[in-house]
Amino acid sequence: MKKLLSVVALGALMSSPALSADVKVGSVAGVTGPIAELVAPILAGRNLAADHVNAAGGLLDGNRLVMIQADSQCDAKAAVDAASKVVNVDRVVAIVGASCSGATSGMAQAVTIPAGIASVSDTSTAPSITDLDDNGRVFRTVPSDAYQGATLAQYAYDLGFRRLAVTYANDDYNAGFAAVFAATFPELGGTITASQAHEPAKPSYRAEVATLASAGDAEALALFAYYGGSGITIIRNSLEAGLFSRFLGGDAMVDQSVIDRIGADTLRGNIWLTQPISEEDSVSHMAFADAFAARGNDPQAPFAAHGYDATFVVALAIEKAGSTDSAAIAKALTQINDPDGEIINAGEWAKAKAAIAAGKAINYEGATGSVDFDANGDVPGSYGISTVGGKGTWQVAPIH
């Protein structure tokens, strides 16, 4: 009984009015564990966004945005535990995180979806997160790996290709990329003549290339591999045997050594590679980069800008919802990217607050580009196409 009383007393203490002016948002990240060195700048990005909000009027009626940090260790066990703590004990209204797809997936399925709380991840790229039965609660500011596959398939089709052979290095990244490509291209009306996995780092791929070519008259080879692992060798073997002369692929092939070792004249006009691009010259990215660098952080740090955007969109959603009700916040996350709305750049919290107060629609253009959540809570991401330019180097042009 004594214990119960002290728990009640503790509960009363925690919900005292002095603290209730704060709006708590969980900040779940793999602080310890395999990606620890990536996480520190991401947390700095998240905290910068929270500071921008608090410095320019705070949330709702001047309430402070407080980030409650918890360690997900890049592990589903730890993520579930951390999320349970911030959701139940700290009563957060939304969550930014987690890091690592497995941790995010476990956290969402075991804790945040059942609790009806929205989570916005800044690092999880696994396509399986798209399929979660999430009742509109799971979002992310990084594009799914699936989008690059679909983007390349569309681009190949638009170039006029109808029959393609596919080969991919049998690793986590390339296999996933190739699977999406091979599923999307036939949907557009193309044909995959043959699809074959290969083990990276073999001295020769003549047999594999011959098998792929014999399966049908493919117009080009879609090659998913790391350039050093097997990519260059496969291109060389294909050209030597005269089996394929045109190639499509992804960012893992974009390296100067590909041009140097195969020859710029051979590849010019014959190779197209997709590559994620961030709009680094945009006003919004510059605003983020300047503020981030002023604190002694590196704006180029992987996913730091995504961390900023994830936190900023959560703040916008709370403001847009006009309350700390978690269901209203989840709904509002889909309403902050109205194409006809007033453009809000990174750091422009006062402008956003004024626009929302005036009842105007807003359109957040984040540090990483437009953060337009689709029905699955994913962002499309921005991709470019690399081709061999006149000077014998890669040239990137955005895809529109």
Place this chain on the structure above:
Amino acid sequence: MEQLYGYVLYGVTLASMGGIYALLALGLNIQWGFTGLFNTGIAGFLAVGAYTQALLTTPLSSRHIGGIELPIPLAMLCAMVLSAIVAYGVARACIRLRSDYLAIATLGIAEILRLIFKNELWATNGPRGVSQIPRAFEDLPPPWNAIAFMAMVLLIVLVVYLLMERARVSPWGRMMAAIRENEEAAAAIGKHVAHYRTESFVIGAAMMGLAGALLAQYLKQIDPQVSEPVTATFLVWVMLIAGGSANNRGAILGAFLIWTIWSATQILTGFLPNEFVAFGYTVGNLQVRSAYVRVFLIGLILQFILQRRPQGLLPEKRPAASRPSSAHTDRDSS
């Protein structure tokens, strides 16, 4: 009131996870506490159980094999059986190794299992793992779904505990203690040491497999990272040693205690400011650093217990030795 409700819900998750660790600690207790088998491959058997549960119960998916959608209790049984089969194979190969060699061998085997789950993409979806694993009672309205799952876990722990207590005081338990204390003597009185060591290893591994099956349901998501040795093997060792090895209640107490410390320290570190100034030095990034303090804390507890209380919080009770010989004869004659 809402805050109190939050603490209750947090307590439910704490008890669910504590119960799963209690099963792991009980499994290890059979192996190490009863028989003296130095198993550092707990994570491997946990992973076998977890992946069995996951692949047998998830709906059809293009990412991994499965689509059988077996009922949850049946899948849990399969998880236990498969863990036991794997353990039997391991035992056949290396049960005769002396304790430290067995530790090295089992550590290696756990790593092999983890790498298989990571690399066999066609079956397990590799590093991306298996998600949407059905959990028992999840269709009940909240919070009853979480409470019912916790109750199931705790009930399983209770049943396993009762069975193990029965085993401990039985002739089988006394023989296991004899093998642990002096293998040669046990062999000299005609006990087939390797056979019984295998038996203990397999039963312990089956419990670890069951814990894995429960973990897969609880997390609803399993990937090779869950069988990462720090939280899946060494934390269990800390629990058993802290609680008291060879004492079943000690194993359970240790599991709940250490898991609570592991989890709840996060609440304390959450109160830390991100920066503070001491003696003219600015100590920054405290929120990041404090996460490491938790890992340090677990190591410190283990050191402290090993130094000050090597027998654990609840030391072993020897049923055979503690019983007066007269009572023994009375019972035998009655």
